[in-house]
Amino acid sequence: MVLFRRSLGDILRSRRTDLGLTLREVSGAARVSLGYISEIERGQKEASSELLASLCDALEMPLSDVLREVADAVALEEAALVAAAPTPIAPRRAPVVAASAA
Amino acid sequence: MVLFRRSLGDILRSRRTDLGLTLREVSGAARVSLGYISEIERGQKEASSELLASLCDALEMPLSDVLREVADAVALEEAALVAAAPTPIAPRRAPVVAASAA
Numbered sequence: 001m002v003l004f005r006r007s008l009g010d011i012l013r014s015r016r017t018d019l020g021l022t023l024r025e026v027s028g029a030a031r032v033s034l035g036y037i038s039e040i041e042r043g044q045k046e047a048s049s050e051l052l053a054s055l056c057d058a059l060e061m062p063l064s065d066v067l068r069e070v071a072d073a074v075a076l077e078e079a080a081l082v083a084a085a086p087t088p089i090a091p092r093r094a095p096v097v098a099a100s101a102a
Numbered sequence: 103m104v105l106f107r108r109s110l111g112d113i114l115r116s117r118r119t120d121l122g123l124t125l126r127e128v129s130g131a132a133r134v135s136l137g138y139i140s141e142i143e144r145g146q147k148e149a150s151s152e153l154l155a156s157l158c159d160a161l162e163m164p165l166s167d168v169l170r171e172v173a174d175a176v177a178l179e180e181a182a183l184v185a186a187a188p189t190p191i192a193p194r195r196a197p198v199v200a201a202s203a204a
Contacts, residue, residue, distance in 0.1 A: 004154055068173045
């Protein structure tokens with residue numbers, strides 16, 4: 001199952017490190033506890049919509065951009081799941097049995 | 103503030119009605135209470151990632167597509183907010199006062 005919070009956490013952490021910000025700095029800017037942000041980044045906690053908006057502000061990234069990046073990551077995961085799924089075997093037709101009048 | 107759950111609710115409801123499904127049918131397919139789905143569609147409750155995955159399955163729409171549609175809707179909201187924001191007034195330069203030797 002592809003989980004939104006996991007891809008979201010990856011994108012948020014990636015953006016934070018791209019900006020060279022520490023968890024503490026984002027925690028201060030977004031007014032969210034450091035431990036909570038850390039759990040969100042690891043995909044262990046769901047972020048409420050209000051918290052997500054605060055994090056986007058702190059990371060100077062519009063929510064729409066975050067969601068597009070998450071959508072792209074999720075699409076890759078979905079494709080990988082399809083590729084890994086066992087190929088369904090076409091059911092063999094039952095052999096035609098000639099009717100015999102015994 | 104642009105809230106993820108509001109746009110998500112709109113997209114999920116729109117998809118359900120496009121498919122001609124009732125809340126009861128989606129509730130049965132996704133194994134989520136009818137009232138909860140209704141609250142999610144109205145943007146009043148956050149959907150957990152597991153619930154979101156179940157809803158996507160029930161609505162036969164990949165999560166990545168849902169997120170792309172939400173991202174597009176959020177981008178429109180963001181643009182509307184920027185357009186509605188008051189134009190900042192450029193600060194006037196202080197008038198130059200000629201130095202006078204009194």
